[in-house]
Amino acid sequence: MRKIVFVVGGARSGKSTYxxxxxxxxxxxxxxxxxxxxxxxxxxARIKRHQESRPASWDVxxxxxxxxxxxAKSQHxxxxxxxxxxGMWVFNLMEEYAQDTPVEAEFxxxxxxxxxxxxxxxxxxxxxxxxxxxxxxxxRRFRDLLGRLNQxxxxxxxxxxxxxxxxxxxxxxxxx
Numbered sequence: 155m156r157k158i159v160f161v162v163g164g165a166r167s168g169k170s171t172y173x174x175x176x177x178x179x180x181x182x183x184x185x186x187x188x189x190x191x192x193x194x195x196x197x198x199a200r201i202k203r204h205q206e207s208r209p210a211s212w213d214v215x216x217x218x219x220x221x222x223x224x225x226a227k228s229q230h231x232x233x234x235x236x237x238x239x240x241g242m243w244v245f246n247l248m249e250e251y252a253q254d255t256p257v258e259a260e261f262x263x264x265x266x267x268x269x270x271x272x273x274x275x276x277x278x279x280x281x282x283x284x285x286x287x288x289x290x291x292x293x294r295r296f297r298d299l300l301g302r303l304n305q306x307x308x309x310x311x312x313x314x315x316x317x318x319x320x321x322x323x324x325x326x327x328x329x330x
Contacts, residue, residue: 155231157274160307161216162281163317170238172315173278184212187225187235189242191218200214200325218246222263231272234311240279240307244300248292254299261303268310268311279304281316 312328
C-alpha cells in the first residue's frame with residue numbers, strides 16, 4: 155500500500171531516530187537511502203554512528219545527488235524506503251549546480267517518482283523556516299531551496315510529522 159511519510163524537524167530534534175523506528179516497525183524490507191557523503195573526519199564519525207544504529211539486514215544505498223532514480227528502483231509494495239536526509243541532498247545539489255534551475259528540476263524529478271510509489275517511503279528533512287535569515291548568500295540559497303522542497307514534499311505526503319525535542323507532532327494525516 156502506498157504511503158509517504160515526511161518527517162521534518164530542527165537539528166537534534168529526533169527526526170532520524172523517529173524515522174528509523176517507523177521503518178523498523180513497518181515489518182517490511184527496508185532500503186535506507188543515505189544522502190550524506192564522506193567529507194571530513196567528524197562527518198565520517200557521524201556516518202559510522204548512524205550506520206551502527208541501523209539493523210544489519212537493511213539495504214543501504216549511499217547516493218548524494220540522484221535520489222529520484224534510487225527511489226524509483228528501490229520501491230516495491232513490500233518495501234519501506236527511508237531517505238535521510240533532504241538537507242544533505244540539497245547541499246550536494248548546490249555543490250554540483252551553481253544555478254537554482256537544475257536543482258529545482260531535480261526536485262521535480264523526485265516529486266514525480268511519488269506517483270509510482272507502491273510501498274512506504276519515509277523522508278527526513280531539516281526544518282529551515284524557524285531560524286534567522288542566514289548571513290551569507292549561500293546560506294540563504296540553501297534555506298530557500300530546502301524550504302521550497304519541504305513544501306513540495308509536505309504537499310505530496312500522506313503524513314507529515316514535525317519533530318521537536320524528540321516529540322512527534324502530526325501536522326498532516328491522510329484519511330483512510
